[in-house]
Amino acid sequence: MTETHAGEATETGVDLAFDEQGLLPAVAQDAESGEVLMLAYVNREALARTRETGEAHYYSRSREELWHKGASSGHTQAVEEVRVDCDGDTLLYLVEQDGGACHTGYRSCFYRTVDGETVGEKVFDPDDVYE
Amino acid sequence: MTETHAGEATETGVDLAFDEQGLLPAVAQDAESGEVLMLAYVNREALARTRETGEAHYYSRSREELWHKGASSGHTQAVEEVRVDCDGDTLLYLVEQDGGACHTGYRSCFYRTVDGETVGEKVFDPDDVYE
Numbered sequence: 001m002t003e004t005h006a007g008e009a010t011e012t013g014v015d016l017a018f019d020e021q022g023l024l025p026a027v028a029q030d031a032e033s034g035e036v037l038m039l040a041y042v043n044r045e046a047l048a049r050t051r052e053t054g055e056a057h058y059y060s061r062s063r064e065e066l067w068h069k070g071a072s073s074g075h076t077q078a079v080e081e082v083r084v085d086c087d088g089d090t091l092l093y094l095v096e097q098d099g100g101a102c103h104t105g106y107r108s109c110f111y112r113t114v115d116g117e118t119v120g121e122k123v124f125d126p127d128d129v130y131e
Numbered sequence: 132m133t134e135t136h137a138g139e140a141t142e143t144g145v146d147l148a149f150d151e152q153g154l155l156p157a158v159a160q161d162a163e164s165g166e167v168l169m170l171a172y173v174n175r176e177a178l179a180r181t182r183e184t185g186e187a188h189y190y191s192r193s194r195e196e197l198w199h200k201g202a203s204s205g206h207t208q209a210v211e212e213v214r215v216d217c218d219g220d221t222l223l224y225l226v227e228q229d230g231g232a233c234h235t236g237y238r239s240c241f242y243r244t245v246d247g248e249t250v251g252e253k254v255f256d257p258d259d260v261y262e
Contacts, residue, residue, distance in 0.1 A: 013247025027158050027167060034165025036158060039221040047245075083250070085240040086233050090170040092241045102217050109216040110223045114178075116144025119214070 017089040018044065023059060026091040028101060031080045037101035038109040040067070042091060050079055056093055073129045075099035100124050148220040149175065154190060157222040159232060162211045168232035169240040171198070173222060181210055187224055204260045206230035231255050 018024055023041040030037055040058035042050070046066055049057040056077035060067040070076030077095035084091055100123040102109040111120025149155055154172040161168055171189035173181070177197055180188040187208035191198040201207030208226035215222055231254040233240040242251025 012245045014243055014245055016245075025156050025170060027170060029167055036160055036167060036223055039156060039158060039216065081250075082245040083241040084243055084245045085170065086235050086237070086242070087240075090240075091245065092167055104217050106217070109218075109221075110214040111217070112145055112215055114143045114145055114147075114182075114213040114215045114222065119212075 012047075012084075014084045015088055016047075016084065016091075017087060019089070023061075024089060024091055026058065026093055028056060028077060028093045028095050028097075030097055031094040032096070035108050036110055037077075037095070037097055037107070040069075047082070047091070050082065050093070054079055056095055070098065073099065073103070075101065075124075075129075077101070099129075103130070105129075143178075143215075145215045146219055147178075147215065147222075148218060150220070154192075155220060155222055157189065157224055159187060159208060159224045159226050159228075161228055162225040163227070166239055167241055168208075168226070168228055168238070171200075178213070178222070181213065181224070185210055187226055201229060204230065204234070206232065206255075206260075208232070230260075234261070236260075 022043045025039055026042045027039050028037045041061055043059040046057040046059045056069045056079050058067045076098050079093050079095050081094040082091055100107045105122050105124045105126045106120040107123045108120050112118055153174045156170055157173045158170050159168045172192055174190040177188040177190045187200045187210050189198045189200060207229050210224050210226050212225040213222055231238045236253050236255045236257045237251040238254045239251050243249055
């Protein structure tokens with residue numbers, strides 16, 4: 001990977017309305033099946049890295065750092081397209097998900113109903129993936 | 132509609148992690164096509180109303196009030212299922228969308244790429260719907 005040219009990759013055709021923390025929510029959707037996989041947050045740097053590399057990057061609010069999704073698990077997301085909503089304050093990543101999006105081993109983080117019924121598909125054992 | 136029994140409808144099987152403003156992001160997805168329609172925010176009351184009535188309710192951060200989606204436009208969302216993500220801080224509404232989700236007339240609020248290319252389907256003329 002070449003040196004980051006943040007200036008280029010942060011230029012978007014649509015003005016983005018980052019919040020007071022400099023973040024936007026980004027929904028990741030499986031580009032083929034349409035399954036909603038997860039929601040995370042991005043800052044300008046994460047969006048720029050995503051566009052430069054073609055792999056989904058987010059900003060981890062808990063770790064307070066740039067987060068290359070799948071860097072530790074291998075479960076990366078190849079980003080086919082980035083969409084933005086009408087008021088520019090939410091992104092939609094259309095991705096090809098390697099393995100599962102969720103650290104619990106499910107394909108999607110939305111593997112339960114709000115009543116607690118499991119409806120998602122488990123695709124890996126977290127003990128095999130995370131140390 | 133009968134009197135609100137907030138105590139019942141706010142009890143969820145999964146503990147929800149509302150943020151410091153008492154809100155959670157909720158992604159609305161077309162239950163049939165899988166299209167991601169919009170992202171908005173809910174508080175406990177909006178979630179309770181959604182579960183009581185079967186129609187999507189959100190909390191409007193700009194108007195600072197409960198928002199029954201489609202109340203003015205007629206473009207309501209019948210909620211088939213409410214899912215929650217692994218850490219309980221995002222909801223997914225699986226909906227049957229009447230008309231279009233977006234006030235601009237598009238079926239989905241995500242009708243553009245971040246570069247500004249229009250990729251969504253326009254389904255109504257806002258001038259015919261909003262005064």
